[in-house]
Amino acid sequence: MIHVEHLNKTYPIDGQPFKAVDDVSLTIERGDFLSILGHSGSGKTTLLNLIGGLTKPNSGTVKIDGQDIWRLSDSALSGLRNEKMNFIFQFSSLIPTLNVVDNVLLPATFGKSKKADLLDTAVTLLEMMGLANKLRAYPAQLSGGQQRRVAICRAFINEPAIVLADEPTGDLDEETERDVLTLFRDFNAKKKTTFLIVTHSSDLAAKTDRQYRMTAGHLELL
Amino acid sequence: MEWKIVALAQKNLRRKIFRSLAIIAAVMVVAATLFSVTTIMESVEQSLQRGTARLGADIMVVPTKAETSARSALLSGRPSTFYMDKAIVEQIKKIRGVRSVTSQIFLKSSPYACCDVSDLFLIGFDPENDFTIKPWLTNTLGRPLAANEIIMGRGITAYTTGFTLNFYNQPFTIVGMLEETGMEFIDNSIFISYAGIDRILANAEKEGAQAAISPNQVSTVLVQVDPELNPDRVSVFIQAQVDGVKAIVTDRIIASVRKQLFILMKSVLSVSAILWVMALLLVGVVFSMIVNERRRELGIFRAMGARKSHIFRLIMLEAAILSFLGGAIGIAAGGGVLFLFKDAIYQSLNIPHLWPNTARFVGLIAFCMTLSLLTGIIAALAPAIRASTLEPYEAVRGGE
Numbered sequence: 001m002i003h004v005e006h007l008n009k010t011y012p013i014d015g016q017p018f019k020a021v022d023d024v025s026l027t028i029e030r031g032d033f034l035s036i037l038g039h040s041g042s043g044k045t046t047l048l049n050l051i052g053g054l055t056k057p058n059s060g061t062v063k064i065d066g067q068d069i070w071r072l073s074d075s076a077l078s079g080l081r082n083e084k085m086n087f088i089f090q091f092s093s094l095i096p097t098l099n100v101v102d103n104v105l106l107p108a109t110f111g112k113s114k115k116a117d118l119l120d121t122a123v124t125l126l127e128m129m130g131l132a133n134k135l136r137a138y139p140a141q142l143s144g145g146q147q148r149r150v151a152i153c154r155a156f157i158n159e160p161a162i163v164l165a166d167e168p169t170g171d172l173d174e175e176t177e178r179d180v181l182t183l184f185r186d187f188n189a190k191k192k193t194t195f196l197i198v199t200h201s202s203d204l205a206a207k208t209d210r211q212y213r214m215t216a217g218h219l220e221l222l
Numbered sequence: 223m224e225w226k227i228v229a230l231a232q233k234n235l236r237r238k239i240f241r242s243l244a245i246i247a248a249v250m251v252v253a254a255t256l257f258s259v260t261t262i263m264e265s266v267e268q269s270l271q272r273g274t275a276r277l278g279a280d281i282m283v284v285p286t287k288a289e290t291s292a293r294s295a296l297l298s299g300r301p302s303t304f305y306m307d308k309a310i311v312e313q314i315k316k317i318r319g320v321r322s323v324t325s326q327i328f329l330k331s332s333p334y335a336c337c338d339v340s341d342l343f344l345i346g347f348d349p350e351n352d353f354t355i356k357p358w359l360t361n362t363l364g365r366p367l368a369a370n371e372i373i374m375g376r377g378i379t380a381y382t383t384g385f386t387l388n389f390y391n392q393p394f395t396i397v398g399m400l401e402e403t404g405m406e407f408i409d410n411s412i413f414i415s416y417a418g419i420d421r422i423l424a425n426a427e428k429e430g431a432q433a434a435i436s437p438n439q440v441s442t443v444l445v446q447v448d449p450e451l452n453p454d455r456v457s458v459f460i461q462a463q464v465d466g467v468k469a470i471v472t473d474r475i476i477a478s479v480r481k482q483l484f485i486l487m488k489s490v491l492s493v494s495a496i497l498w499v500m501a502l503l504l505v506g507v508v509f510s511m512i513v514n515e516r517r518r519e520l521g522i523f524r525a526m527g528a529r530k531s532h533i534f535r536l537i538m539l540e541a542a543i544l545s546f547l548g549g550a551i552g553i554a555a556g557g558g559v560l561f562l563f564k565d566a567i568y569q570s571l572n573i574p575h576l577w578p579n580t581a582r583f584v585g586l587i588a589f590c591m592t593l594s595l596l597t598g599i600i601a602a603l604a605p606a607i608r609a610s611t612l613e614p615y616e617a618v619r620g621g622e
Contacts, residue, residue: 046615054525055615074530082527089618093522097237098230109226110528154526 001194002028002051002162007060009046020046021057022217030161031192033185035205037222038214044198045090045166047214051196052085052164053077064162082111086155088165090198092147094139100126100150101135107158118157125153128183130176144171152180156187162194163187169204181207227532231539245508246548248501249594253552255494257590258560262567263487264578264586267480278354279444280453282470283314283460289468292442293475303328305439306467313464314443319456321448324351325440327419342378343411344389346419353446355400355413363398369417371395376402377409389414390422445469498597505601509541513605520609521617534610541602542595549594553587 009021020043028034038044049055051062053069062069064084069077086107087093094103104122108115126132129149139147148171155163163184169177181204187193197208205211211222235242284292288304308325315323329344347355349366355373367373372394374381381387385396394414402409414422420437447456457469513520520533528536560567577583612620 049615049618052525054521054618055613078524078527078529078532081525087525089522089525091518093518093618095519095522097234102233106523107526109230110523110526110532115226 001030001032001065002026002196003061003063004028004051005061005063007047007050007062008058009043009050009055010058019217021050024060024217024219026212026219028194028196030194031188032210033188033195033208034210034212035197035199035208036212036214036219037199037202037205039200042214043217044214047219048164048166048196048198052087053081054087078110082107083158084161086158086160086163088151088155088163088168090166090170092139092144093151094142094147096139099136099138100131100142103139103150104154104157106154111158113158122153122157125156126150129153129179145173145176148172149176149180152183156183159191160193162196164196164198166198167200168197169201177204224535227536228539231536231543234536235540235543241508241512242544245505245544245598246551248504249545249548249597250552250555252494252498252501252597253549253590253594254556254559255490255497255552256593257553257556257586259487259490259494260586260589261556261560261578261583263484263491264582266483266487268578268582278446279472280447281445281457281460282472283310283443283445283464283467284441284470286466286468289470292468292470303330303441305441308438308440310464310467311440311443314445314460317456317459317463319448319451319459320445322351322353322446323443324348324353325443326354327416327439328441329419329422343407344414344419344422345411346414346416349415349417354444367397367413367415367418369415369421371397371415372418373398373400373413375400375409375411375413378412387412390425392418392421392425394418498593501597502601505541505545505598506604509537509602509605510608512540513537513609516609517612517617517620520612521614521620524612524614524617530610533612534606537602537606537609538599541598541606545595545598546591548598549591552594553590556590 004024004026007021007024008019010017010019012018022043024047036044036047046055050057053062056070064080067080069080072080095106098106101119101122104126105115105118107113108118123132123135126135129152131146131149131153134142134146134150139150142150148168152168155165165184168184169180172180184195184197188195195208197204199205212219213222282292285304285306288302291302291304305327311323311325314320325348327346329346330342349356355367370393372387374396376399378399381396383396383398386393387396388394389412400408400413423437445456445460447453453471453473457471460469461467523533523536578586
């Protein structure tokens with residue numbers, strides 16, 4: 001489903017080129033539940049964003065369902081992200097001017113789906129994450145963990161084929177982490193959702209079906 | 223999808239209320255100033271045009287010595303009396319380019335007991351060939367003016383139709399009021415037929431009238447020029463062929479008034495232009511700050527499937543909403559200020575009506591609203607383009 005071939009990405013840091021991703025190739029099939037383990041600065045987040053089409057590689061290709069995403073128009077690539085993918089970012093990624101429900105429904109703002117049609121789904125997801133009483137709250141009124149849970153709900157609102165998650169349980173307690181992983185497995189089992197989880201936690205990585213390690217831009221299968 | 227973007231824009235604006243109000247205020251000031259100034263300019267222009275049309279004459283012929291008094295009387299409406307031989311009327315009729323001619327005679331009402339009202343222009347006109355008062359008489363009175371009847375200019379507000387006034391102990395009934403023209407010469411005058419003047423003259427000597435005039439005198443000859451000819455040229459012909467007169471082209475007087483008023487208005491418009499540039503800069507800087515501040519948010523929107531065009535439209539919509547509100551409030555505020563100070567404006571600019579006709583008024587509102595909208599759109603254009611072309615991952619990282 002996802003074919004990454006000879007991907008390279010270089011950033012300038014203090015005027016010097018820094019190779020964040022170095023000749024990475026990877027194949028991910030539909031329904032895979034895998035993780036990429038690595039320290040900070042290893043390039044794992046950059047790889048995740050390259051696969052998600054949020055940044056353009058210097059060379060190499062990313063193909064999703066046989067389509068090179070960098071040959072698509074902005075409109076088509078945006079549509080692909082809206083309909084087939086979703087992201088869970090490492091940092092707080094809620095929009096401060098929208099309440100919890102509107103944040104979860106954000107993908108519907110830019111897609112063909114109607115918000116009204118997805119409202120029930122949004123409320124159900126938020127209830128699963130223990131946020132039923134926070135529907136109209138704004139991000140500033142939530143704790144870091146609560147914000148993370150809202151972002152996770154948003155990741156599933158459009159029933160994506162692919163979820164790209166960067167440290168999805170980073171600031172969650174054990175119990176909530178278990179709930180989140182249960183949700184991930186649920187979607188993986190029922191909807192064949194593909195998960196690519198980037199983490200520095202070997203415990204979390206161990207809970208996935210296949211693990212890779214990223215070191216200084218190079219990827220190896222564990 | 224457009225309505226979802228509008229809803230998103232509105233939510234963004236509501237959450238940053240003070241910043242939104244600052245932008246609205248900047249646009250409001252521009253719109254209020256511009257609307258006020260353009261409304262006044264339009265009103266002045268309409269008043270001058272109406273006044274010139276009411277006067278009806280292309281040229282006003284007066285005695286050479288009375289030129290200054292005549293110009294002053296025309297503009298200020300302060301009574302002034304000067305006379306010349308009535309034979310001049312026939313001489314002027316024969317001059318090339320003269321289409322029609324009528325005469326008027328000026329009297330000043332006396333401060334003595336013989337007159338109920340003093341220091342007013344009494345203008346005697348010839349009902350047979352007049353083209354200033356007659357059209358009004360035909361449309362409104364429907365009959366010729368009798369010898370004991372007078373018509374008041376709209377500026378004389380102490381008396382109304384039906385009232386009787388004495389001039390040189392002769393009673394005259396007010397049978398109508400002329401429409402306001404903005405020209406003091408007409409608005410603050412009383413119009414009497416020559417027959418009425420004859421009644422006054424018959425008793426003037428007995429009652430101590432200030433100007434003892436003979437029936438063979440006129441104060442001014444009003445001339446309408448053939449449409450094919452330039453009034454300036456015909457005025458030259460008149461002055462060349464008739465001794466002792468000055469032929470004043472009425473448009474020239476109006477033009478000089480218009481020029482002075484417009485110089486004043488242009489200064490105010492220049493201030494408006496400066497305010498507009500400042501508003502543009504302010505809104506541009508604020509939206510640049512907004513885009514910088516919201517880099518991560520914009521990156522997240524792109525990750526969620528927003529296209530570049532969505533981001534562009536979002537920023538432009540926010541600017542357009544704020545500008546629209548600023549423009550609407552500014553126009554209402556400008557109109558409110560004009561309404562509150564209308565009496566002072568009437569007096570200082572000597573205009574009878576403050577509000578232009580409906581079509582022009584709507585046009586002015588549309589113009590000011592368009593400029594207000596353009597303020598936001600132009601100012602936000604560069605930040606919107608920058609926002610839409612941010613690489614999503616760079617935008618997301620840029621917020622860290």
